[in-house]
Amino acid sequence: MQTMDMFSNILSSFIEPTQLSQFINFKVTFLSIIIESLPFLLLSVFVSSLIHQFINAETIYKLLPKRKIYGIIPACFFGILLPVCDCGTVPIARSLVVKGVPLYLVIPFMFSAPIINPVTVLATHYAFTPHVSMVYLRLGMAFFIACFTGWMISLLFGESKELNRHTQFYAECSCTCADNIESSNFFLKLRNTLYGACDEFFSMGKYLILGAMIGALVQNFVPRSSLLGVGQNNILSILSMMLFGFGISVCSSADAFIASSFATSFTSGSLVAFMAFGPMIDVKNTLMLLSAFKFRFVSLLIIITIGFCITGAVLINIVSGGKII
Amino acid sequence: MNRQLHFHIHSLIKSLVLLSSFNLIRVLLSAEQLSLYIHPRFTFFTEVADYLLLILALAEFSRVVSISNVPVNSLHQHSHGHDLNGGYILFVATLFFAMVFPNSTLDATQVSNRGLNTRITPNTATIENLPRPLAEELKTPKGIVVTDLKYTEIMSELNQFPDDYIGKEVNMTGFVFRSPGQSSNQISLVRYVITCCTADALPYGILCETASAKQYPDGTWLEIQGVVQKGKYDNEPVGMIKLSSIKKITEPMHPYVFPYETPE
Numbered sequence: 001m002q003t004m005d006m007f008s009n010i011l012s013s014f015i016e017p018t019q020l021s022q023f024i025n026f027k028v029t030f031l032s033i034i035i036e037s038l039p040f041l042l043l044s045v046f047v048s049s050l051i052h053q054f055i056n057a058e059t060i061y062k063l064l065p066k067r068k069i070y071g072i073i074p075a076c077f078f079g080i081l082l083p084v085c086d087c088g089t090v091p092i093a094r095s096l097v098v099k100g101v102p103l104y105l106v107i108p109f110m111f112s113a114p115i116i117n118p119v120t121v122l123a124t125h126y127a128f129t130p131h132v133s134m135v136y137l138r139l140g141m142a143f144f145i146a147c148f149t150g151w152m153i154s155l156l157f158g159e160s161k162e163l164n165r166h167t168q169f170y171a172e173c174s175c176t177c178a179d180n181i182e183s184s185n186f187f188l189k190l191r192n193t194l195y196g197a198c199d200e201f202f203s204m205g206k207y208l209i210l211g212a213m214i215g216a217l218v219q220n221f222v223p224r225s226s227l228l229g230v231g232q233n234n235i236l237s238i239l240s241m242m243l244f245g246f247g248i249s250v251c252s253s254a255d256a257f258i259a260s261s262f263a264t265s266f267t268s269g270s271l272v273a274f275m276a277f278g279p280m281i282d283v284k285n286t287l288m289l290l291s292a293f294k295f296r297f298v299s300l301l302i303i304i305t306i307g308f309c310i311t312g313a314v315l316i317n318i319v320s321g322g323k324i325i
Numbered sequence: 326m327n328r329q330l331h332f333h334i335h336s337l338i339k340s341l342v343l344l345s346s347f348n349l350i351r352v353l354l355s356a357e358q359l360s361l362y363i364h365p366r367f368t369f370f371t372e373v374a375d376y377l378l379l380i381l382a383l384a385e386f387s388r389v390v391s392i393s394n395v396p397v398n399s400l401h402q403h404s405h406g407h408d409l410n411g412g413y414i415l416f417v418a419t420l421f422f423a424m425v426f427p428n429s430t431l432d433a434t435q436v437s438n439r440g441l442n443t444r445i446t447p448n449t450a451t452i453e454n455l456p457r458p459l460a461e462e463l464k465t466p467k468g469i470v471v472t473d474l475k476y477t478e479i480m481s482e483l484n485q486f487p488d489d490y491i492g493k494e495v496n497m498t499g500f501v502f503r504s505p506g507q508s509s510n511q512i513s514l515v516r517y518v519i520t521c522c523t524a525d526a527l528p529y530g531i532l533c534e535t536a537s538a539k540q541y542p543d544g545t546w547l548e549i550q551g552v553v554q555k556g557k558y559d560n561e562p563v564g565m566i567k568l569s570s571i572k573k574i575t576e577p578m579h580p581y582v583f584p585y586e587t588p589e
Contacts, residue, residue: 021432024426027426036363038371039370194384205416223438251521253521
């Protein structure tokens with residue numbers, strides 16, 4: 001601790017106090033995002049590695065419905081079983097795709113899981129206490145976007161996996177790269193699970209760090225009051241809240257409180273858009289998605305999601321008159 | 326066939342990074358500074374995650390040296406090395422950043438960045454204002470002592486239903502912040518409320534009035550005593566505290582307020 005004090009003393013002789021305090025604010029927010037996401041990231045790299053080692057493709061094929069497109073709606077509910085934050089869903093999604101689950105089932109799961117879980121529902125309920133309708137609108141919006149995005153993906157990409165070159169390689173190399181023998185020995189599988197989790201921790205972790213960095217910059221240098229000017233505009237409020245949700249990268253179980261702090265000045269559609277879009281697509285998970293899937297797929301996915309999110313939010317604004325009901 | 330010893334520098338770096346991350350969180354935990362970053366309800370998860378980091382560090386360390394009969398497939402090694410090269414620097418920089426700079430609290434400049442509750446949401450319900458679980462308790466003739474545990478609820482009550490509390494004595498702690506448009510004898514007393522991590526901190530406070538307001542710059546921590554009154558701010562009627570006693574204090578050990586913390 002003494003070295004810390006010494007260092008900050010040296011630092012403060014070079015930098016002006018206001019800049020130093022900005023810097024410290026940045027550090028606190030940056031590190032807090034990482035520390036908070038760490039358990040979720042670790043959980044998901046372990047789950048993903050376990051799937052990779054212990055579940056074979058045939059088992060998954062047997063579990064999938066015969067007419068696969070019918071699986072989209074159940075896939076949206078699957079998230080209840082695995083309550084992870086949005087920073088945790090990408091590695092799991094990647095392993096599921098590698099194992100042969102089609103993208104149009106994996107993406108709906110990935111989109112709905114951070115929103116549908118009990119913690120997020122409870123937090124949203126607390127944040128908007130007298131207006132329970134916001135909880136239903138958020139859940140409804142999440143299902144709407146997840147289902148329709150899944151359907152669009154099935155039309156556009158079919159059974160294609162859209163993995164990028166690196167992940168393609170990872171998929172073909174069934175050996176977790178530690179040894180070249182696929183083993184049926186339980187302890188070897190366990191050891192390979194650890195190795196796999198470790199590799200994935202590093203390949204996903206760097207995107208988490210980058211995303212947290214951008215999020216912390218936005219938090220510190222974009223005053224929220226600068227958003228207020230567009231609050232009651234039907235379309236602009238939606239667009240700016242979605243952009244805001246994309247940028248700040250906060251946890252899906254906390255964003256409802258931020259949304260509620262805008263409640264008097266923003267349209268209800270834009271608040272729901274913020275709470276549905278942010279957990280699905282933000283800086284962190286876009287970077288993670290790009291590390292696993294083809295660029296073309298990720299960009300189309302984002303465009304489709306934006307489209308459905310705006311559509312849903314505009315409908316909410318028309319029905320509610322922009323007010324929170 | 327001769328046996329070959331392979332040394333994997335990437336595994337060594339990875340295991341050192343994991344070990345340092347484990348250590349960083351251990352230090353934060355033992356210095357009780359983790360609550361500067363995350364809500365205490367996540368402490369347990371972070372502790373578990375920390376041991377997972379240690380397990381991963383050990384697993385990775387066991388990969389540093391390997392013995393094989395055949396030369397290791399070069400394609401294999403190559404592609405993974407490449408993927409990770411760019412990544413290490415981010416991990417190392419983050420660890421350096423975390424260890425060298427002091428663990429500190431968000432300062433008062435962030436209040437205007439994030440928007441104070443009394444300014445941005447004058448009328449909206451935030452945390453549990455209906456069914457107002459505290460209304461009965463606060464109506465008793467005793468004064469109101471604002472505790473960390475009930476901070477957000479009491480602030481909502483005072484800001485949204487000030488009529489119910491006029492003339493009541495209030496004791497509270499917070500730091501000074503001035504919103505644009507406040508008159509020279511007004512300050513706000515503020516705390517950051519944290520739901521998950523410091524990135525989602527929302528400033529919650531109440532307007533205070535005192536003739537000596539000028540003596541307290543933004544960010545000064547105060548312990549105050551005063552009486553609830555009705556005042557006007559931005560042409561909206563608001564609850565405010567007319568201060569009778571003010572004591573400067575150093576920043577408390579736990580500066581943030583964590584709602585829904587179960588009492589221990």
